[in-house]
Amino acid sequence: MARIELESLQKEFGETVAVNDISLSVPDGEFLVLVGPSGCGKSTLLRTISGLESQTSGDISIGDERVTNVEPKDRGVAMVFQDYALYPHMTARRNMTFGLDSHVSMSDDEIEQAVQDVGETLGIGDLLNRTPDALSGGEKQRVAMGRALLREPDVFLLDEPLSNLDAKLRDQMRAELTQLHERIGTTTIYVTHDQTEAMTLGDRVAVMNDGEIEQVESPQVLYDEPASRFVAEFIGSPQMNFLPVDVEGRSRPTVATLQGHLTSPFPTTNDMPFTAPENAVLGFAQRTSILHKRLRMTPSLVRSR
Structure with a gap:
């Protein structure tokens, strides 16, 4: 079982706290997306899980093994980077297999067959003899994904892998990533600053801000x-x-007075009871349902003033 458990994880760079006391559980097979503004700590969190950064404090477990002080190569993770990290003088095939001997016990024939299988899965089976300068951005990204797949990891970690692609190709690659995860089912953590990407890819989404997870x-x-x-x-x-707003009806708010001029019913649900403050902030969102694509105006009481 390749579940991921983070317990009170902290990462500091001098006086800067990049990851602040994060505890998180990612079940086996889940596709979790970390989303947030630039500098919120999401990439640092991913690199700490992989072992490329050492944590200041806290624990990391993958499956049944505590990997807090385990070398990156022994954690059973494969990471895909934003810049592809391909060797320019090597073919796509060689980039995919470089260093593979230290990860899996396979004969040369088995490795070649695995490369062909992964290449066909990713749609680059006929490009394996090309060097990176002869590949498009999308093809380079597929090579980087293929390199990760060949290692048969317990966990995939992807750090903004589509950010260098144009909008049309990003849409295509998002669909392919979803299909790939459905086929292989490997536990995946995906970092992005693009909320559309996060909302369309993730089984769950973790929103980060200032080194902390605000909501999962x-x-x-x-x-x-x-x-x-x-x-x-x-x-x-x-x-x-x-x-x-000024809210009337303390235990179950039913009326919100906006600056004393507009009275509007406030929607509540039976499973979300709360006591409304007299002064609060009312948020209006033009909302498109992810599942049903319905467009409607919806008020939400999000925080007291």
């Missing part, structure tokens, strides 16, 4: 029920509009 939920729940104003502002396009 399925895309639809994350969109419908943001746990903080930051999540409400970050998730959704166009962004929520916020207004200061």
